[in-house]
Amino acid sequence: MTFPPLLRESWSMTVRDLRNLVRQPWWIAISLAQPLVYLLLYSALFRKVAEIPGFRGGSYLDFVVPGIVIMTAMFSGGWAGMGVINDLERGVIDRFLVTPVHRGAIVTGRLMQLVIVTVIQSLILIGLALAIGADFPGGVQGVVVLVAAAAMLATAFGALSTGLALVLRQEESVIGAVQFLLLPLMFLSTVFMQRELMPGWIQTLSGFNPADWATQAGRGAVAAHADWGAVGSHAGYLLAFALVAAWLGTRGFRSYQRSV
Amino acid sequence: MHAIEASSLEKTYPGDVRALDGISFAVEAGTVFALLGPNGAGKSTTVKILTTLSRPDAGSATVAGHDVLRRPDAVRRAIGVVAQRSGVDPDATGRENLTLQGELYGLRGRGLHERVREQLERFGLADAGGRLAKTYSGGMQRRLDVAMGLVHRPQVLFLDEPTTGLDPEARALMWAEIERLAQEERLTILLTTHYLEEADELAERLAIVDRGRVVVEGTPGALKGELRGDSISIGLADPPANGRARAALQAVPGIHELTVDGESLRARADDGAAAVPRVLAALDTAGLAVATATVSRPSLDDVYLRYAGRAFGAGETTKEAA
Numbered sequence: 001m002t003f004p005p006l007l008r009e010s011w012s013m014t015v016r017d018l019r020n021l022v023r024q025p026w027w028i029a030i031s032l033a034q035p036l037v038y039l040l041l042y043s044a045l046f047r048k049v050a051e052i053p054g055f056r057g058g059s060y061l062d063f064v065v066p067g068i069v070i071m072t073a074m075f076s077g078g079w080a081g082m083g084v085i086n087d088l089e090r091g092v093i094d095r096f097l098v099t100p101v102h103r104g105a106i107v108t109g110r111l112m113q114l115v116i117v118t119v120i121q122s123l124i125l126i127g128l129a130l131a132i133g134a135d136f137p138g139g140v141q142g143v144v145v146l147v148a149a150a151a152m153l154a155t156a157f158g159a160l161s162t163g164l165a166l167v168l169r170q171e172e173s174v175i176g177a178v179q180f181l182l183l184p185l186m187f188l189s190t191v192f193m194q195r196e197l198m199p200g201w202i203q204t205l206s207g208f209n210p211a212d213w214a215t216q217a218g219r220g221a222v223a224a225h226a227d228w229g230a231v232g233s234h235a236g237y238l239l240a241f242a243l244v245a246a247w248l249g250t251r252g253f254r255s256y257q258r259s260v
Numbered sequence: 261m262h263a264i265e266a267s268s269l270e271k272t273y274p275g276d277v278r279a280l281d282g283i284s285f286a287v288e289a290g291t292v293f294a295l296l297g298p299n300g301a302g303k304s305t306t307v308k309i310l311t312t313l314s315r316p317d318a319g320s321a322t323v324a325g326h327d328v329l330r331r332p333d334a335v336r337r338a339i340g341v342v343a344q345r346s347g348v349d350p351d352a353t354g355r356e357n358l359t360l361q362g363e364l365y366g367l368r369g370r371g372l373h374e375r376v377r378e379q380l381e382r383f384g385l386a387d388a389g390g391r392l393a394k395t396y397s398g399g400m401q402r403r404l405d406v407a408m409g410l411v412h413r414p415q416v417l418f419l420d421e422p423t424t425g426l427d428p429e430a431r432a433l434m435w436a437e438i439e440r441l442a443q444e445e446r447l448t449i450l451l452t453t454h455y456l457e458e459a460d461e462l463a464e465r466l467a468i469v470d471r472g473r474v475v476v477e478g479t480p481g482a483l484k485g486e487l488r489g490d491s492i493s494i495g496l497a498d499p500p501a502n503g504r505a506r507a508a509l510q511a512v513p514g515i516h517e518l519t520v521d522g523e524s525l526r527a528r529a530d531d532g533a534a535a536v537p538r539v540l541a542a543l544d545t546a547g548l549a550v551a552t553a554t555v556s557r558p559s560l561d562d563v564y565l566r567y568a569g570r571a572f573g574a575g576e577t578t579k580e581a582a
Contacts, residue, residue, distance in 0.1 A: 005366065012363040020351045023392075087349075095347030095408075098311045099364040100336040259274075260314040 006102045013109020017083070018116065031117075035072040035125055040132070042068065042192065054196055057223065058135060065129040065136075066146050066219040067191035072125065073118045073150035074211055077157030078182045080114055081165030081174035088169055094260070103253045107162055107246065111155050118154040122147045137224035145221035149235060153214040156242035157182070159249030166252030169259075185211045190219070213237045262322075263289040263416050263448035264310060269319035271305055271472075279305040280316065281472035287450060287465075289415075292442045294463035295452040296560070302472040303452035304344055307420045310450070311341045324415050337365070340414035342405045344421045344452075350394035354385050354404050357393055358411055365412035379407040383437070399430030406437065416448045417441070423458060438462055456560040466560075468567055475567040480560060487558040487566065488516070490532030492539060495552035496523040508546035512538050519565065523551075526565065532556075 003011075021027065043061040050060040057063060087093045096106050126136070126143060136143055165174055186192075188205045189212035195203060206212040217234035220226055264287040271280040280302045287293040295303045308314035310323055312332040321328045324338035349357055358376045367375060380389040383403040388396065393404060402422065409417060419438065423431040439462065441447050453459050459466045460480045467477040476483065492515075496505065505520050509527065514535050518527045529535035532555035543550055 009364065012360055016349070016352065016356070016360055019356070020349070023351055090350065091343055091345040091347040092349055094313060094343060094345075095341070095361075096364065098313050098336060098339070098341045098343075099361070100333050100366075101364040257314065260308055 006105055006108070009101050009105035010108040010112055013105055014112040014116070017110055017113035020083075021113070021117065031076070032121065032124060035068055035121065036128055038071070039065065039068050039125060039129060043132075046192065049193070049197075052197060055194055059133075061129070061132070061134045062136075063194070063219070064192065065126065065134050066222055067215055069122045069125050069146060069150050070153060070211060070215045070218055071186055071191050072121055073154040073214070074157055074182060074186065075178065076118055076121065077114060077154040077159075078161050078178040079174070080110060080158035081161035081177075082171065083110065084162050084165035085169065085171050085174065088165070088256075093256075097253070097257065104250050106253070107159060107249045110162060111158050111246065111249075114154050114158040115151045118151045119147055122150045136222040138222035138226050142222035142226060145231065145235070146218035149214040149218040149221075149238060152235075152238045152242045153210060156210060156238070156245040159242070159245040163245075163249040163252035166249075166256040169256070182211075185209055188212070190215050210238060210241045213241070261289045262286045264293070264321070264323050264450055266306065266310065266321045267319055269306065269309055269316045269321060271302075271309065271314070271316050279472055280309075280319075282319070283469065283472055283474055284319075285467045285474055285477060287448060289448050290446045291464045292438070292449045292451060292462055294459035294466040295450070295469050296454070296456065296459040296466050296564075297452075297469035298454055301454075301469045303454075303469055304420055305472075306469075307341075307343075307418050307450070307452060311339060311418055312336055337412075338415045340409035340412065340417045342409040342417070342419045342422060344424065346401055346405050348393045348396075348401055348404055348408070351392060353390050353392055354380060354396070354407075355389040357404060358408055361408040362411045367412060375411060379411055383407040397430075399426055399433065402426060402430065402434060403437070406434075410441075414447070416450070419449060419451045421452055421454070423453070423455065435461060456564070460560050468564055470568040476563065483563045484558045484560065487528060487562050489528050489530040489558075490535075491556050491558055491562050492525075492527045492529055492532055492535060493552075493554045493556070494525040494527075494539065494543070494550060496525065496543075497549035497551045499523045500548050504546055505543070505548060508542045508548065509539060512542050515539065517566065526562075528558075528562075 042064050046064070047060050049055060050063070093106070161174060161177065164177055188202055189209050190206060191211065195206070198206070213234040217231050217238060220231040220234070267284050268282045269280050270282055272278050283302060283306055295306060297303055305314065309316050310321055310328060312328055312335050315329065323335045326334040326338065328335050355376060358379055359372065362372045362375060380386045383406065385400060385404060385407065388400060393401060396404065406422070422438065423434050426434060438449065438451070442449055451462060463480065465477065465479050467474045469475070499522050505525055506518060509515055509518055509525070512535070514529050514531065515527050518525070536553060536555055540550060540553065
């Protein structure tokens with residue numbers, strides 16, 4: 001079977017990124033342990049949130065699992081720029097740019113790796129959640145939508161992080177963006193709290209927050225009676241955001257090449 | 261036919277760093293051409309433009325017959341690049357680095373596998389092919405760089421400071437490899453270097469680059485031949501008072517092109533061996549104590565001094581362009 005060159009080249013890049021990842025067992029251990037710890041801590045700490053009048057649905061654990069899956073995906077995406085900066089410093093990006101490889105493949109290769117890692121990470125999280133008693137009434141198809149939403153969000157933030165890394169070319173810029181942008185995005189969303197129980201201004205802001213779109217789409221899909229219209233519209237916003245982000249990420253190369 | 265033509269390339273980096281100031285030169289297909297100059301002269305910027313990584317502010321260039329601005333993709337297919345900074349992925353093995361590089365040029369399957377094996381063998385990396393590149397010595401990493409630059413059999417190879425940072429043994433190996441490539445593969449090679457002896461040894465033609473311009477171009481032999489006679493170099497014990505050394509030596513017959521730089525004096529003489537006693541006597545009469553004296557056949561160092569107007573090493577202290 002022959003694939004178009006862009007896909008083939010992207011896949012070559014994906015294989016490289018996955019291989020480099022597997023060679024850092026500590027990184028894998030940390031990126032798995034961290035969300036698991038969050039899952040255990042948050043579900044224990046906020047268990048009584050489920051008793052607040054107006055909280056719908058089952059246990060807080062059921063509620064928070066999709067949020068943690070989305071949060072984990074968002075941060076994986078946010079850190080993607082670190083790998084780009086590593087490659088820039090080592091001259092690897094320059095080497096790629098003087099070959100005929102599609103500029104887009106350098107970005108999409110990394111994003112495909114991110115999708116694969118996010119899917120695996122999400123499934124591990126969901127598996128552990130099931131083991132400690134979480135319930136996903138939406139069944140397998142709901143879980144598929146949740147994982148897809150997580151992958152889309154990771155892709156979007158991965159592309160933005162890549163673009164930022166290419167424009168600013170400093171580790172500090174990526175660290176800063178993750179700390180000052182992603183952290184507030186996580187709290188200005190329904191990741192940890194049901195929408196109706198949030199202050200009005202956060203409800204308003206969350207309507208513009210991609211992390212919230214992903215959470216609503218994912219959580220809606222695993223709920224007992226999924227509102228597919230709402231799931232679909234949130235997934236649609238998310239897809240549009242991911243496409244714009246991917247375009248911006250690839251544009252980062254122009255900015256970089258002007259500086260060389 | 262010219263494999264590379266650069267014409268009036270200009271480039272200024274942010275902060276008013278003028279890297280290229282109208283550099284022009286042409287390289288005959290199948291030859292080795294060296295750009296020689298100190299750090300910051302604009303050699304790497306020239307290579308970045310010719311390899312499509314960077315764009316000039318003005319001027320034009322063709323590589324392998326393709327315009328670098330209008331047909332960058334055609335240029336990229338025709339060239340191999342070994343950058344000054346190694347582009348090897350340290351977390352991948354030598355074999356993986358070569359394989360990915362081949363894939364980026366569209367090589368696949370058995371052909372790629374064979375080519376990778378061949379390159380590892382040819383560059384003495386067959387045993388190390390399965391080891392991560394970060395475990396390689398500097399010389400091995402540089403050889404992997406060159407192997408990667410050649411994996412797709414390019415017509416034109418760019419070697420940006422290929423031996424900088426290598427120990428003498430690794431440098432000699434790299435020189436032998438470059439000579440072999442030039443002879444057996446009929447590659448066009450553009451080499452940049454700040455080692456005079458490297459350009460002298462490897463290049464059929466060279467251009468001396470200074471402050472973003474070519475100051476002189478020719479074969480190493482012709483450039484050296486332009487210099488009349490031998491080179492005399494005198495080191496004084498103390499820096500002479502203003503103009504005293506010059507005044508003392510101007511009267512000596514057979515001496516020309518005198519330059520004074522601190523306590524070091526340089527001059528040319530038709531017959532160096534005969535001129536030295538006269539020079540020493542003149543300095544003695546002027547009351548200037550001599551610490552060292554050398555006579556040598558003309559070298560590229562002298563060519564550089566003559567055309568750039570200062571000693572070769574002196575250029576390194578000027579502001580370095582990116």
